[in-house]
Amino acid sequence: MAAADLTTHPGHLARRLQQAHYLLWNAMVSEEITSPQFAVLNTLVAEPGLDQRTVGERVGLDRSTIAEVISRLSRRGLLDKVRDPQDGRRSLLHLTDEGERTHRRLTVRTARMNQVFLAPLTADERTVFFDLIRRVADAAEGLRNPDEPQVTPR
Amino acid sequence: MAAADLTTHPGHLARRLQQAHYLLWNAMVSEEITSPQFAVLNTLVAEPGLDQRTVGERVGLDRSTIAEVISRLSRRGLLDKVRDPQDGRRSLLHLTDEGERTHRRLTVRTARMNQVFLAPLTADERTVFFDLIRRVADAAEGLRNPDEPQVTPR
DNA sequence: CGGAAATACTCAGTGCCCTGATTAATCTGG
DNA sequence: CCAGATTAATCAGGGCACTGAGTATTTCCG
Numbered sequence: 001m002a003a004a005d006l007t008t009h010p011g012h013l014a015r016r017l018q019q020a021h022y023l024l025w026n027a028m029v030s031e032e033i034t035s036p037q038f039a040v041l042n043t044l045v046a047e048p049g050l051d052q053r054t055v056g057e058r059v060g061l062d063r064s065t066i067a068e069v070i071s072r073l074s075r076r077g078l079l080d081k082v083r084d085p086q087d088g089r090r091s092l093l094h095l096t097d098e099g100e101r102t103h104r105r106l107t108v109r110t111a112r113m114n115q116v117f118l119a120p121l122t123a124d125e126r127t128v129f130f131d132l133i134r135r136v137a138d139a140a141e142g143l144r145n146p147d148e149p150q151v152t153p154r
Numbered sequence: 155m156a157a158a159d160l161t162t163h164p165g166h167l168a169r170r171l172q173q174a175h176y177l178l179w180n181a182m183v184s185e186e187i188t189s190p191q192f193a194v195l196n197t198l199v200a201e202p203g204l205d206q207r208t209v210g211e212r213v214g215l216d217r218s219t220i221a222e223v224i225s226r227l228s229r230r231g232l233l234d235k236v237r238d239p240q241d242g243r244r245s246l247l248h249l250t251d252e253g254e255r256t257h258r259r260l261t262v263r264t265a266r267m268n269q270v271f272l273a274p275l276t277a278d279e280r281t282v283f284f285d286l287i288r289r290v291a292d293a294a295e296g297l298r299n300p301d302e303p304q305v306t307p308r
Numbered sequence: 309c310g311g312a313a314a315t316a317c318t319c320a321g322t323g324c325c326c327t328g329a330t331t332a333a334t335c336t337g338g
Numbered sequence: 339c340c341a342g343a344t345t346a347a348t349c350a351g352g353g354c355a356c357t358g359a360g361t362a363t364t365t366c367c368g
Contacts (some may be wrong), residue, residue: 013291017164018171021168064347136283139273143178244315
């Protein structure tokens, strides 16, 4: 009795949206490099030499997950990992030439995939789509870190 | 050079949204039962006796994942799994009393959590939020099964 | 009837995602 | 200066998500 309607549950919709994206990514972008892996490459293109924890923060991955993703990228020779001589706890990350080439190649394909993914929406709707999701995600993340100012600097 | 802006990548936003939901679920609903597990319980409340594959279809999980989720729920005594005497390939699923109690208890908490999760949006915005996500997810799923009629019967 | 095709499920393998505990290095205050 | 707190990374463990291959059962058709 009284089963809930999952189509009005944001968590269920978020999961379905992510799954749909996963499948399209595999079909249109790459079967080797995943979307989170691309996010890491993209961050290191913008800010080479970041440490592991900060990269995780940029792309929204916790310490354990970012360690796994980086270890896979490193194993495939897409990035280098060296101990910070100034602070022996940190590992500093830099893309290899191969890593930069891969990023460049996938950037083009990712843009194409996003076009297909968002095709059902008009330009105005896409703006709203981004805005609504961002607001919900940001607010929920804010609940986790009550110490941070409500508008995160940066 | 030329790093992409991930805040305009729907896949990245979808992942962040799901992670935010995961954390809130853990904090406000249950640390034992996950959101996909609740979705399975919910489906079996509405339609007892479904087979495994159909449940997976209802909640959007592939054959392997639904098998794992069901095995966990079964191990915890929340559902029973019996071979269909009419068709020896199928396993038919029914909630136990404990499973129904758990579903009832979590339904209340889930509703509360959704309120908190969607708090940043007005009532109108929530409607748009659901509509946009559903349209994008449905369209992407449609790309996978080109044989299905564009408006799925049911 | 009987073999080929389809179907439901399982298994192995890869990757993402989190928490809690541990280890190593740095920083801080008395 | 040095003991305790903090921080970066690792490790163990549980769960979600997919693909490809394999098994058992049923169905379809000649």
